[in-house]
Amino acid sequence: MLTHAGVKVGGNKPWDIQVIDQRFFRAVLTRGSLGLGEAYLRGWWTCNDLEELSCRLIRSGLYKASLLVPVAVAANFVHAIVNQQSKEKALRVAVQHYSLGNDIFLSFLGRYRNYSCGYFLDTDDLDVAQGQKLEKVCRLLDLRPGDRVLDVGGGWGEFARYAATRHGCHVTSVNIADEQIKFAKEYCNGASVEVRKCDYRDLTGRFDKIVVMAMLTHVGYKNYRNFMEIMHRCLEPGGVMLVESVGSHKSVKDCEPWINRYIFPGGMLPSLKQLDGAIAGLFSRKLLDEFGSSYVHTLRAWNRNFVQAWPALQHRYDDRVRLMFEYFFQTVAGAFRAGYLLHWHILLQKAEQVADR
Numbered sequence: 001m002l003t004h005a006g007v008k009v010g011g012n013k014p015w016d017i018q019v020i021d022q023r024f025f026r027a028v029l030t031r032g033s034l035g036l037g038e039a040y041l042r043g044w045w046t047c048n049d050l051e052e053l054s055c056r057l058i059r060s061g062l063y064k065a066s067l068l069v070p071v072a073v074a075a076n077f078v079h080a081i082v083n084q085q086s087k088e089k090a091l092r093v094a095v096q097h098y099s100l101g102n103d104i105f106l107s108f109l110g111r112y113r114n115y116s117c118g119y120f121l122d123t124d125d126l127d128v129a130q131g132q133k134l135e136k137v138c139r140l141l142d143l144r145p146g147d148r149v150l151d152v153g154g155g156w157g158e159f160a161r162y163a164a165t166r167h168g169c170h171v172t173s174v175n176i177a178d179e180q181i182k183f184a185k186e187y188c189n190g191a192s193v194e195v196r197k198c199d200y201r202d203l204t205g206r207f208d209k210i211v212v213m214a215m216l217t218h219v220g221y222k223n224y225r226n227f228m229e230i231m232h233r234c235l236e237p238g239g240v241m242l243v244e245s246v247g248s249h250k251s252v253k254d255c256e257p258w259i260n261r262y263i264f265p266g267g268m269l270p271s272l273k274q275l276d277g278a279i280a281g282l283f284s285r286k287l288l289d290e291f292g293s294s295y296v297h298t299l300r301a302w303n304r305n306f307v308q309a310w311p312a313l314q315h316r317y318d319d320r321v322r323l324m325f326e327y328f329f330q331t332v333a334g335a336f337r338a339g340y341l342l343h344w345h346i347l348l349q350k351a352e353q354v355a356d357r
Helices: 023-041 050-059 062-066 070-081 091-098 102-109 126-141 158-167 178-187 221-234 257-262 272-279 292-313 319-337
Strands: 148-152 170-175 193-197 207-213 235-248 283-290 341-350
Touching: 023 062, 023 257, 023 319, 050 062, 050 319, 091 178, 102 178, 102 292, 102 319, 126 158, 126 207, 126 235, 126 292, 126 341, 148 158, 158 170, 158 178, 158 193, 170 178, 178 193, 207 221, 221 235, 221 272, 257 319, 272 283, 292 319, 292 341, 319 341
Parallel strands: 148 170, 148 207, 170 193, 207 235
Antiparallel strands: 235 341, 283 341
């Protein structure tokens, strides 16, 4: 099977798989991509170039075949029936991933505490790229002094602080992850920023501009329309909203099994078809910019930073945490390289009249 991807078990290429424990084979054949990732965390196999391996598995079609194993099919069935991003279930990712420990995330994010794609235009430097991305977002929103800006899923407060201090805006940053909220309140102290613990479904107030950065994947396809209706209600007439999100070529109802279990529980990648249906009568799309190639560079930089920082972290975290992040960064970079994943800036303007769906 691996021959179709140009991959060998025990081969001498950097992307070849080196099996350490024979249980690797059963794990992969019975659990697909979930088994592959779990076997890596258990130390049953290794590879010198996980990014290239991931890219080859996806381009060859083996990844799609892995989603036909019973475990993946059953998960897809459940996700089609159950709302994986209800208010209660949405807390899973906040507890499991975003509250893992601020020191881990801040060790690899760089100067800007921005857990999303940088904008690598004429630079190879992560900090420069993240600064360019933040300024690009502000420019697309046409931020002006005095603007009331809503930052949905505000993370560690980087965009809120940037918009408030560089562009004179008042920013309301909402989040449900306690560790991030605690950090953001301290980080934004003295700036015109209000950090709230608030699920988007409980939002109140009116705003001139809205930014949704790296958060839409935590909304889920069953909730896209409700999300857009709430954003429409909160936005002043003629206001604009910028969505930055990883996306999919096709409409899906579940998350990649390993990512779902170990990184983003319940996460789902939106398609343009799904988003266009969700905004119908509420917003008009003014801009679509795809820059997934920048995410390859972002993930590589995060991985380098994480590897360098690990000696200072290893006394507080199990080695599985190291393997988890390294596997995550490199395999997702491979998925972007293979063209399987997209990354968008989508600028939406509030429609004056709400049409029937």
